[in-house]
Amino acid sequence: MHKAGFVNIVGNPNVGKSTLMNQLMGERISIATFKAQTTRHRIMGIINEPEAQIVFSDTPGVLKPNYKLQESMLAFSEGALQDADVLLYVTDVVEKPDKNEDFLSKVQRLMAVGIDGKKIPVLLLINKIDESNQADLERLANEWHSALPLAEIYPISAKAKFGVDVVLKRIKELLPECPPYFDKDQWTDKPARFFVTEIIREKILLYYDKEIPYACEVSVNSFKETDTNIHINTTIYVERDSQKGIIIGHQGVALKKVSTEARKTLEKFFQKSIYLEILVKVDKDWRQNEQRLETYGYKLD
Ligand SMILES: Nc1nc2c(ncn2[C@@H]2O[C@H](COP(=O)(O)OP(=O)(O)OP(=O)(O)O)[C@@H](O)[C@H]2O)c(=O)[nH]1
Ligand SMILES: [Mg+2]
Numbered sequence: 109m110h111k112a113g114f115v116n117i118v119g120n121p122n123v124g125k126s127t128l129m130n131q132l133m134g135e136r137i138s139i140a141t142f143k144a145q146t147t148r149h150r151i152m153g154i155i156n157e158p159e160a161q162i163v164f165s166d167t168p169g170v171l172k173p174n175y176k177l178q179e180s181m182l183a184f185s186e187g188a189l190q191d192a193d194v195l196l197y198v199t200d201v202v203e204k205p206d207k208n209e210d211f212l213s214k215v216q217r218l219m220a221v222g223i224d225g226k227k228i229p230v231l232l233l234i235n236k237i238d239e240s241n242q243a244d245l246e247r248l249a250n251e252w253h254s255a256l257p258l259a260e261i262y263p264i265s266a267k268a269k270f271g272v273d274v275v276l277k278r279i280k281e282l283l284p285e286c287p288p289y290f291d292k293d294q295w296t297d298k299p300a301r302f303f304v305t306e307i308i309r310e311k312i313l314l315y316y317d318k319e320i321p322y323a324c325e326v327s328v329n330s331f332k333e334t335d336t337n338i339h340i341n342t343t344i345y346v347e348r349d350s351q352k353g354i355i356i357g358h359q360g361v362a363l364k365k366v367s368t369e370a371r372k373t374l375e376k377f378f379q380k381s382i383y384l385e386i387l388v389k390v391d392k393d394w395r396q397n398e399q400r401l402e403t404y405g406y407k408l409d
Contacts, residue, residue: 111283112161113193118185118215120208121145121169123200124235128266129153129166132276136377137296137303138166139310143321145169146313148177149405150184152297154290160280161288170211177395180406189214190223194282195230196275197259201240201248205255212255219258229282231275232259238268300378301328302405304340307373308386311366312344312355320354323347325394325404329387337381340374345391355388363388 117125121144129138133153139146147168155162167188168181197215218228232252237245249261264271305326313321329341346352356363367386374382394400398408
């Protein structure tokens with residue numbers, strides 16, 4: 109008997125979805141930072157075992173879109189409701205069940221009505237319990253139980269890897285009997301270049317303030333790999349000239365830091381020496397431009 113299925117991770121921004129994905133996978137596959145809206149794509153991470161294949165999907169936090177890029181991000185999150193065999197709805201110890209009733213009612217429907225008659229199990233994960241206490245947690249769990257009575261509730265700390273193994277065990281029980289969806293040696297649906305752009309974006313999120321990280325997109329121009337090293341040429345696109353100056357910084361110091369830190373992370377990720385070049389260019393208002401978004405790999409309906 110072989111089990112396989114899609115286990116989709118959804119929830120509001122910054123609750124710890126990507127941190128959880130990385131813990132479930134045992135790899136840093138999805139970038140996670142202290143800033144909301146870190147994840148912009150649906151990223152699959154695949155666990156392969158002789159008798160099972162679990163296809164996790166990390167998704168962008170659910171938001172009310174203000175510009176076209178955010179419409180695409182929301183489409184990735186809502187799309188993950190359509191093909192889940194098991195849904196992981198992640199919340200945290202500060203968020204209340206009434207924050208996003210729209211999306212929650214869709215989650216409720218998945219459990220009660222299902223897709224094509226198939227009801228979808230939902231595990232409601234209350235994350236960051238390292239920042240709470242027993243009494244508050246019990247109160248919150250009761251509120252969630254009233255909001256989503258059909259969901260199984262698990263308190264976890266993704267960061268401390270507390271409760272994650274229990275969730276993984278439950279996922280394996282819930283997986284349907286099914287042949288594998290992907291080759292059993294495949295661990296993600298994304299190409300190497302995608303991880304390059306994400307790792308550079310992670311450094312931008314970490315080192316720049318306010319709107320700057322949200323106005324940046326990263327693109328790989330060339331990726332040349334030998335047995336021992338990889339030569340990567342990339343471009344950071346910003347929306348305006350003033351942002352280009354900020355990214356580069358006085359005498360190029362800011363960009364140098366991004367480049368150095370990205371290179372270190374890339375070397376860990378690929379286990380090879382990395383030569384990294386980063387150009388900075390203006391792509392005016394790319395976040396609102398459907399054609400540009402498509403070339404950057406975002407989907408719009
Ligand atoms: N204290 C605590 N912090 C956590 C925990 N899990 C995640 N975090 C922190 O929460 C922040 C957001 O984590 P992410 O994994 O990027 O959250 P996300 O839900 O993927 O965010 P978006 O991609 O923006 O939607 C980071 O600073 C994490 O370190 C946890 O269990 N405890
Ligand atoms: Mg994320």
